[in-house]
Amino acid sequence: MLGSINKIYNVGIYIRLSREDDDKVYESVSITNQKSLLLQYVKENNLRVYDIYIDDGYSGTNFDRPDFNRLMKDIELGRVNMVITKDMSRLGRDYIGTGNLIEKYFPEHNVRYIAVTDNIDTFLDNSNNDIAPFKAIMNDMYAKDISKKIKSSLRAKQKEGKFVGGRTPFGYDQDPYDKNHLVINEEQALVVKRIFDMCLEGLSFFKIAKQLTNEGVKTPAQYYSFEWKNNYNLKYGEWHSKTIRDILTNQMYIGDMVQNRRSKVNYKVKKVVRNNPKDYIIVENTHYPIIDKETFYEVQKRIPKNVGRNEKKENHLLDGLLYCGDCGHRISIQARRKKDSRCYTICNYYRTYMKQKLCTTHSNNYDKLEKVIISSLTNMCLNYLNKDKVKNTVLNNLTEDNKFNNKKELEILTNDIKQINDNLDSIYIDKLNQVITEEQFERVKVKLENELNIKQQKYNDLNNSINKNINEESKNKIINEYINKFLSMKEQSRELIINLIEKIEIFEDKTINIKVTFNNFS
Numbered sequence: 001m002l003g004s005i006n007k008i009y010n011v012g013i014y015i016r017l018s019r020e021d022d023d024k025v026y027e028s029v030s031i032t033n034q035k036s037l038l039l040q041y042v043k044e045n046n047l048r049v050y051d052i053y054i055d056d057g058y059s060g061t062n063f064d065r066p067d068f069n070r071l072m073k074d075i076e077l078g079r080v081n082m083v084i085t086k087d088m089s090r091l092g093r094d095y096i097g098t099g100n101l102i103e104k105y106f107p108e109h110n111v112r113y114i115a116v117t118d119n120i121d122t123f124l125d126n127s128n129n130d131i132a133p134f135k136a137i138m139n140d141m142y143a144k145d146i147s148k149k150i151k152s153s154l155r156a157k158q159k160e161g162k163f164v165g166g167r168t169p170f171g172y173d174q175d176p177y178d179k180n181h182l183v184i185n186e187e188q189a190l191v192v193k194r195i196f197d198m199c200l201e202g203l204s205f206f207k208i209a210k211q212l213t214n215e216g217v218k219t220p221a222q223y224y225s226f227e228w229k230n231n232y233n234l235k236y237g238e239w240h241s242k243t244i245r246d247i248l249t250n251q252m253y254i255g256d257m258v259q260n261r262r263s264k265v266n267y268k269v270k271k272v273v274r275n276n277p278k279d280y281i282i283v284e285n286t287h288y289p290i291i292d293k294e295t296f297y298e299v300q301k302r303i304p305k306n307v308g309r310n311e312k313k314e315n316h317l318l319d320g321l322l323y324c325g326d327c328g329h330r331i332s333i334q335a336r337r338k339k340d341s342r343c344y345t346i347c348n349y350y351r352t353y354m355k356q357k358l359c360t361t362h363s364n365n366y367d368k369l370e371k372v373i374i375s376s377l378t379n380m381c382l383n384y385l386n387k388d389k390v391k392n393t394v395l396n397n398l399t400e401d402n403k404f405n406n407k408k409e410l411e412i413l414t415n416d417i418k419q420i421n422d423n424l425d426s427i428y429i430d431k432l433n434q435v436i437t438e439e440q441f442e443r444v445k446v447k448l449e450n451e452l453n454i455k456q457q458k459y460n461d462l463n464n465s466i467n468k469n470i471n472e473e474s475k476n477k478i479i480n481e482y483i484n485k486f487l488s489m490k491e492q493s494r495e496l497i498i499n500l501i502e503k504i505e506i507f508e509d510k511t512i513n514i515k516v517t518f519n520n521f522s
């Protein structure tokens with residue numbers, strides 16, 4: 001970016017802030033911002049920093065500033081041969097003084113000077129006449145450079161987890177006290193939560209969108225048009241599958257800041273392109289989550305079951321659940337030619353690379369396959385319930401006992417911890433009152449702190465395992481509900497089946513392997 005640099009530069013970063021900088025620009029020239037912009041610039045250009053010079057609270061109308069003087073000294077001692085500031089006014093606001101520095105002092109001392117956002121670089125302009133740096137501002141390069149500098153300053157902010165996008169994600173507002181921070185918009189957050197719940201219930205993007213539209217739930221577009229024009233544009237009252245999908249896959253909802261997802265092609269063209277996910281800038285835990293991590297990742301697991309299904313076509317019960325057992329790719333269900341004709345499955349990998357014969361057909365009569373799978377699933381469910389019943393009657397008393405014991409043990413540990421803390425307090429007071437010596441105090445303190453650590457660890461472990469049990473119990477309960485519902489239904493629903501089946505593998509020799517979601521619980 002800086003062209004050919006044969007010379008080794010020792011950079012002096014110079015930062016200045018004073019009261020004369022009015023409120024509007026104050027934020028953009030704050031010490032932190034100048035520093036992060038300049039460090040970013042230095043890093044991107046592989047430059048070596050000798051030192052950072054900061055004059056906080058000094059006017060630019062004269063040059064009598066402590067760190068500025070220190071910088072001059074380091075230049076004269078040959079320690080610094082490149083000076084970088086955010087813009088020229090950081091160096092000074094006195095035109096003649098500043099001009100003198102740039103045109104005489106720096107060249108005389110072989111110092112290269114760069115004002116990042118003013119696009120001034122004395123190295124590039126030194127063959128031109130004396131006002132070249134100021135002329136540079138007027139040309140197209142300036143605009144290009146500014147856009148680059150704005151980008152790098154934005155990126156620096158993004159890397160700190162600060163929100164810099166124009167439009168907040170649905171469910172969040174800009175914090176009125178800090179525009180780089182997000183706060184929850186309760187009304188929208190409820191809709192986001194509902195969309196995640198609906199997905200967990202097994203509804204497809206299309207069905208979620210349809211239901212929200214039917215209920216007249218306000219769409220993100222309606223909120224934004226309200227913000228912009230102060231009235232709802234009713235034309236945009238329809239939810240789309242894509243909106244639902246964007247919401248369900250947005251990591252912002254678990255409290256992580258995900259930015260740099262899109263970028264402009266260049267500074268002249270307004271066109272925006274989607275970036276590769278590996279270029280996203282993600283900073284964790286920057287704001288309150290709307291969705292807990294467990295729910296979010298559960299939903300991410302389910303999304304593949306929902307993708308690539310054509311909602312308008314016939315809705316097969318097992319759509320999105322079938323996989324080729326031999327090559328691992330999906331198996332799709334081909335559309336019927338006529339209303340009553342048969343319907344067949346085919347391995348996608350086979351279909352795509354038919355000539356290369358990378359897999360085999362995996363062709364099955366779909367309706368027969370569905371019957372076989374539903375009846376196997378029914379058996380698996382009945383089996384599970386039987387096992388569960390036996391297991392539960394045997395374990396029930398035991399777990400009740402366990403629960404009681406755990407609770408008691410937790411109480412004892414809580415007491416112990418409090419006792420040790422009290423003891424620590426009292427030996428400390430003894431030490432203050434010189435009842436015990438410093439040495440005695442240290443010895444007892446170490447002993448007590450060790451005990452405390454051990455008890456605390458025990459307490460944490462026990463507490464974790466209790467919580468884990470509670471979690472598992474509630475999961476078990478939900479699975480049991482699904483199973484009972486499934487067994488009692490005459491007409492099966494896809495929604496329910498998605499909750500019971502992880503995936504179905506079909507092999508060329510017609511072997512079927514059903515992976516159910518309740519296996520972990522048996």
Ligand SMILES: [Zn+2]
Pocket residue numbers: 324325326327328329347348349350359360362
């Ligand atoms: Zn295959």
